[in-house]
Amino acid sequence: LGIAVKFGRFSEKENKQIRKNIEDFLDITGIDSAEKLLFTSRYPQERGTISNLKNKHCFCEKLAEGIPRPWRLIYYRARKMFDPNNYKGRDALAFFFFPILALNYGPWSKEETQKLMDAVESVLRKRLEKKEGKPLSSEKPRREILIDRETLHQKLPWTAIEAKVGTRYLRQCKQKWSTILTHKMTKGQQLYRGIKGLQAKINLIKRLHELNAETADEVNWDELSNVIGDVPRGYVQGKFYKLKICVPLWQRRTFSEIVDYLFEKELPVLQGKL
Structure with missing residues (x-):
């Protein structure tokens, strides 16, 4: 039937x-x-x-x-x-x-950003409480809550966070949080523009080539983030994606082939611009 x-x-x-x-x-x-x-x-x-x-x-x-x-x-x-x-x-x-359908696009409002930060903070608080075996004081200022890098980079429950924000899609929440995290970790410095940006691309390509990884899963993106600066793994992965899509027929190439192409073809071009 x-x-x-x-x-x-x-x-x-x-x-x-x-x-x-x-x-x-x-x-x-x-x-x-x-x-x-x-x-x-x-x-x-x-x-x-x-x-x-x-x-x-x-x-x-x-x-x-x-x-x-x-x-x-x-x-x-x-x-x-x-x-x-x-x-x-x-x-x-x-x-x-x-x-x-009342979902927003474009710049985030202060209210939306605050909702996102509150939702993420709630998750991180619960993880810290579980790790330390005791509840955190609700009166403790945010600046006094120290979160180690491992906890900060654990996967977040984005579906639940999306629901708490209410006016943004899951992917928008992830991207916005990555932007906020990057800004805080770099203290607002522009790490990927001008000469610094060129050097960051060069360092990223060199380091990926040195790793000799066959797949992206073999790359420790947290460690690799130090190549650009103290930034979240998502930031580095995003920068690699922008390099990757410049490779001819990249979707037909393996991860290692893409890295080899970037090292052999793109790296000399970038170095020539310094």
Whole structure:
């Protein structure tokens, strides 16, 4: 008899499934935003790479997982949900009638940033309490709560944090936290611009080549972060991703082949700019 195909308004459950499918696909491919995935034509320099990734990882099938509707309808719905230009003018009324769509893009407000920091702090407090075997004083100022690097870099429960923030997607929360953490750890210094930026790229490529790792999983990104400065692993991984996508046909190459190419071809170019 098969599965009944649905039409009409999308339910909250279906909207959540679309968000999950998009997040999963971004994690699989390394594409860094839903806008790039769904509005690829807005990024002409990355269009070829993104299109190849979508084909390679079966974007159509992944997007429709768990949703018994025609793929085209799911695709249109996803574009409407993730388009940062969608909720302007009259469309702003959608916020009132459909709260699930009231998610923000662009710069974070102070209130959103505070919600994110409060949510992360709550998680880290619980981990410290578990580690020390006693509760931390709720009156203890944040600056007095010392968190070791290992605890700081443990994976955070981003789904729960996303729910507490309420107005941002999971990936946005992860990216914002990485930015906050980087700013705090570097004391606001710009480590990846100008001459410092060139030197950081050179150091990163050299160190990766020295490691002689076959896969990215073999790399200790926490240790590697010292090559750029005292930054989170996500920051270093993001910088490597930007180097990686400049490699011709990078999606067909192994991790070690990408590093070799960067070392042999890109490194001399960067050194020549110093």
